[in-house]
Amino acid sequence: MPDLRRLRAPLHRPTAVRTPADPAFWRSPVRGLRLTAVLGLVLLAGLTLVLVTGLLSYAAYNPDLNPVNDKTPDKGLLGFYLFSWPTGPHWLYRLTQGLHVTVGVVLVPVVLAKLWSVIPRLFVLPPVRSAAQALERISLLLLVGGVLFQIITGLLNIQLDYLFPGSFYTLHFYGAWVFTAGFVAHAALKLPRAVRALRRGVPDSPAAAPDPPVDAAPPVVPDPLASPDPLPPTVSRRGALAMVGAGSLLLLVTTAGRSFDGPLRSLALLTPRGGEEPGSGPNGFQINKTAAALRITEADTGEGWRLTVRGPAGEFRFSRAQLLAMEQHGAALPIACVEGWSTSDQRWRGVRLSHLAALAGYPADPPGVFVESLQRAGSFRKAALRDNQVRDGRSLLALEVNGAPLSADHGYPARIIVPAAPGVLNTKWVRTLTFGEL
Ligand SMILES: Nc1nc2c(c(=O)[nH]1)N[C@H]1C(S)=C(S)[C@@H](COP(=O)(O)O)O[C@H]1N2
Ligand SMILES: [Mo]
Numbered sequence: 001m002p003d004l005r006r007l008r009a010p011l012h013r014p015t016a017v018r019t020p021a022d023p024a025f026w027r028s029p030v031r032g033l034r035l036t037a038v039l040g041l042v043l044l045a046g047l048t049l050v051l052v053t054g055l056l057s058y059a060a061y062n063p064d065l066n067p068v069n070d071k072t073p074d075k076g077l078l079g080f081y082l083f084s085w086p087t088g089p090h091w092l093y094r095l096t097q098g099l100h101v102t103v104g105v106v107l108v109p110v111v112l113a114k115l116w117s118v119i120p121r122l123f124v125l126p127p128v129r130s131a132a133q134a135l136e137r138i139s140l141l142l143l144v145g146g147v148l149f150q151i152i153t154g155l156l157n158i159q160l161d162y163l164f165p166g167s168f169y170t171l172h173f174y175g176a177w178v179f180t181a182g183f184v185a186h187a188a189l190k191l192p193r194a195v196r197a198l199r200r201g202v203p204d205s206p207a208a209a210p211d212p213p214v215d216a217a218p219p220v221v222p223d224p225l226a227s228p229d230p231l232p233p234t235v236s237r238r239g240a241l242a243m244v245g246a247g248s249l250l251l252l253v254t255t256a257g258r259s260f261d262g263p264l265r266s267l268a269l270l271t272p273r274g275g276e277e278p279g280s281g282p283n284g285f286q287i288n289k290t291a292a293a294l295r296i297t298e299a300d301t302g303e304g305w306r307l308t309v310r311g312p313a314g315e316f317r318f319s320r321a322q323l324l325a326m327e328q329h330g331a332a333l334p335i336a337c338v339e340g341w342s343t344s345d346q347r348w349r350g351v352r353l354s355h356l357a358a359l360a361g362y363p364a365d366p367p368g369v370f371v372e373s374l375q376r377a378g379s380f381r382k383a384a385l386r387d388n389q390v391r392d393g394r395s396l397l398a399l400e401v402n403g404a405p406l407s408a409d410h411g412y413p414a415r416i417i418v419p420a421a422p423g424v425l426n427t428k429w430v431r432t433l434t435f436g437e438l
């Protein structure tokens with residue numbers, strides 16, 4: 001039997017002017033607790049992963065070591081969790097940051113769909129009815145503001161190549177904590193309801209739902225997110241979810257490739273350098289900034305180049321030939337950038353940092369090192385490495401890669417390479433190493 005109420009309502013209701021505060025203003029039949037609950041649970045799992053890997057990424061920068069790595073003021077309290085980032089497994093940052101960026105991008109359609117699904121609630125009048133509700137609204141402000149701010153700063157950073165030199169870390173780090181406050185409060189308040197909505201077996205789609213008998217008892221708890229006056233459905237809730245999923249899948253395909261070499265990388269259309277050919281041969285892997293872009297010339301890196309090593313034993317200068325005459329060690333390590341792209345393991349060869357520390361006056365238990373590049377302007381000219389990084393036998397001042405001398409773009413005459421570290425700590429075109437407490 002056709003549901004007469006449903007047929008009648010949209011056709012014969014007088015077309016009074018409705019404002020967004022009127023629930024009947026919102027007429028999509030797709031909105032409802034169930035859709036919101038599914039999206040919410042996906043975000044609970046997904047954004048938790050993005051948050052944890054993001055906080056790990058910050059720790060990986062050694063931000064507490066020396067103000068060259070990070071200048072965020074007052075991270076004291078917020079940085080309570082910082083720890084010595086380990087040097088193994090050597091692909092650790094490649095994994096955590098690949099997940100952070102890829103999952104973060106893939107969740108964008110889910111976040112937008114979730115916001116769309118609850119938008120009528122934004123206009124409910126009066127906006128605040130109780131103290132508890134006021135708190136909930138404030139937590140929503142932190143949550144929505146926080147997640148949009150993180151998405152925008154994150155996307156700008158991976159697309160526009162550090163639009164905010166220096167301050168990106170600060171913005172994204174503070175933003176993460178604002179978001180966390182809203183996220184935790186919101187999850188605590190809404191999780192039970194989301195689980196209930198999914199357990200109760202509310203029909204998935206108004207289109208697919210069997211018509212209830214006319215005299216059926218109305219549901220005990222009305223769905224606060226469902227439109228009281230829905231338009232006829234053009235897509236089922238499952239169909240709407242599938243559209244969101246398809247959007248996420250498209251982003252996955254065009255983003256994940258940045259973490260892999262070979263044909264997969266050419267699929268990473270959303271990466272500014274995605275389609276760029278890093279060339280072939282031993283140095284044919286992705287370049288972040290070229291020597292030319294940073295105005296590093298032949299005169300800087302040619303015969304006259306010397307490495308300065310400082311420590312309690314004094315100050316020493318070495319030519320590239322002298323460094324090549326020292327004991328050489330190899331390490332197969334990737335470059336893994338904060339922007340989420342990474343390379344597979346490259347075979348680096350050069351002098352161990354621990355060996356240079358010994359020359360500088362630390363024959364055992366070397367401390368951290370302060371690294372300076374000959375690069376004159378721009379970011380990432382300096383970096384501080386921790387003692388555990390200097391001690392690891394795979395941490396090198398690399399002179400060669402994959403059996404050939406470093407190319408100018410990969411840091412000739414010498415660059416740092418450290419296992420499991422963010423790419424930004426692998427300073428190229430090194431000029432000075434100062435060993436000591438940082
Ligand atoms: N001197 C200097 N070193 C640098 C950089 C830089 O801009 N200048 N970029 C860093 C960043 S952010 C990354 S991800 C790696 C990239 O190394 P690659 O270009 O050899 O792949 O180099 C790091 N070393
Ligand atoms: Mo990077």
